[in-house]
Amino acid sequence: MAYRIKIPPCVYSGIGSIEDIKTIVNKESAKKALVFTDKGVAGAGLLDRLLKVLDEAGVSCKIFDGLKPEPAYQDVERVAEQMDKENGDIIFAIGGGSVMDAAKLCSLLKGSSYKVKDLLDNPLLASKQLKTVMIPTTCGTGAEATCNAIVAVPEEQSKRGIVNEEMIPDYVILDAGMIAGLPAPIVAATGVDALAHAVECFTSKKATPLSDTYALASAKLIFRNIEEAYANPSNIEARDSMLLGAFYGGVAITGSGTTAVHALSYPLGGKYHIAHGISNAILFAHVMEFNKDACQERLASLCDGVYPECSAKSQDEKADYMVSRIEAIVKNTGIPTDLNAFGVKMEDLEFLVDAGSKQQRLLVNNMKELRIEDIRSIYLKVLKEG
Ligand SMILES: NC(=O)c1ccc[n+]([C@@H]2O[C@H](COP(=O)([O-])OP(=O)(O)OC[C@H]3O[C@@H](n4cnc5c(N)ncnc54)[C@H](O)[C@@H]3O)[C@@H](O)[C@H]2O)c1
Ligand SMILES: [Zn+2]
CATH class of the missing domain: 1.20.1090.10 (Dehydroquinate synthase-like - alpha domain)
Known part of the structure; x- marks a missing residue:
């Protein structure tokens, strides 16, 4: 039997590895980051740590922090619409699976005519528009490693996974400093x-x-x-x-x-x-x-x-x-x-x-x-x- 596995191409690990973001933005010649997070992560002071590193690297940011935990696909569509009004050359997600999944979907939706609903029906429609950097702040989903995004579908009173290999993250930062204060x-x-x-x-x-x-x-x-x-x-x-x-x-x-x-x-x-x-x-x-x-x-x-x-x-x-x-x-x-x-x-x-x-x-x-x-x-x- 033949088998394969899809793995993010570049993973930085270890306490303090958030500093490696400077190497990433340099390599990608990034000038403006679209940063996805939520209020809990921002409240824990983690967003500030990312913004400091990006500032030191000379990269400006637009922050999307309105996501709620375990979003419905309509919530992600709202954030994607806000994002579409902004220019940016790289996506950062700092948060748990909810934030990372939304950011992965948005990396496909940027500038495209598709909505999350379209991907629920046909996940392979869209392809990656912007590279992604995932910074997990919980120790759970592994969403930083997967090609999946899970959204709630209120009309079905359930959740569904959207699987598309184009969502594989390009960079992952596994910095335990991000979960040191996790309740x-x-x-x-x-x-x-x-x-x-x-x-x-x-x-x-x-x-x-x-x-x-x-x-x-x-x-x-x-x-x-x-x-x-x-x-x-x-x-x-x-x-x-x-x-x-x-x-x-x-x-x-x-x-x-x-x-x-x-x-x-x-x-x-x-x-x-x-x-x-x-x-x-x-x-x-x-x-x-x-x-x-x-x-x-x-x-x-x-x-x-x-x-x-x-x-x-x-x-x-x-x-x-x-x-x-x-x-x-x-x-x-x-x-x-x-x-x-x-x-x-x-x-x-x-x-x-x-x-x-x-x-x-x-x-x-x-x-x-x-x-x-x-x-x-x-x-x-x-x-x-x-
Ligand atoms: N894509 C995948 O492969 C995959 C796999 C499994 C689950 N999921 C999805 O991931 C979502 C769940 O993600 P999760 O379990 O990581 O939680 P989450 O992202 O929903 O976060 C839970 C809560 O923890 C808070 N939080 C996160 N990091 C924190 C920190 N360091 N300090 C203080 N508060 C913090 C958040 O603000 C939020 O209120 C679900 O929607 C699930 O379906 C995705
Ligand atoms: Zn799970």
Whole structure:
């Protein structure tokens, strides 16, 4: 079987690597940057750090900070319209997956007659108009590594992924200084999202030796560091490992693909606006428990890579151990384990089953086929009576 992987061509990593932006703008002869961010990132003082470096490099900026987390495609279209009124020769995104995805879409839309809606219907219509520099400030989505952009589609009460290789970022800056002050609940939610990318990609039907390399590297870094990065904000090494792990998880997504955890999580984000990392975390252990018999060998091999100290366990025990670690990590990082806190009720069950079963782009990657009754029984596990 032939396989391939798409990777951003230039990645700067390490504390202080934000300074490397000077090299990038020099190389690209950039004079004016279109900078995408949101209020949370700006409020944390991170935008100022980028603006200082750009100023020192003699590059002027136009800032777009009106994006809200987990935007609908109409929100991205509004920002794209604002951007179209500006000249600029390079795009920067400083933020989490929401900001980076919007910036990636805008890199295709600049000066074109297409809208995000057109790309939902036909993702391959548009091509890259401006180069992009991604600076992740959460340790989760890996959006800085992928050709995907996820948007909410309110009329479907769900989310959808737009996949186009033209969205592969041109430059990535993985500077742990950007997540040093990331609040613990966001470390938890985005970190478990990254963990889900690693585990789902490793157990995906589409996994290849190339994607396995990145998924395993990601899993090692995240399983081993997430609880420490959550509990001890001053441990910058743990946060650095999380940022690198999230990036590797993103690379694994382009080589393989996420599976049923992400598929069933989309309606929870799209209709109930539960943050992406949280909705994945709530479903994660239940879906892997369901998948376990079909992925036992893969989960055991993940265990060998991440926890070599468990080598004496049987294959069955190793698979069980990985599912129990996922469950423990969600609990230890204070993430809710059911949908009660989000106002999702038992009467929402059939909506969830219907919307979840429509996420065929990802469900086809799942090693074990999910029948409607399997989907229903997974959602039932995270719904409470009352
Ligand atoms: N493109 C992909 O491959 C891909 C993969 C997975 C998820 N996603 C998408 O990414 C989005 C989620 O992104 P996310 O989980 O990174 O979160 P996010 O971008 O939605 O940010 C969550 C919140 O954290 C705040 N924040 C970010 N960095 C901060 C910092 N350093 N300090 C303080 N606050 C900070 C933001 O202001 C925001 O309020 C979803 O829309 C999801 O569907 C994309
Ligand atoms: Zn994700």
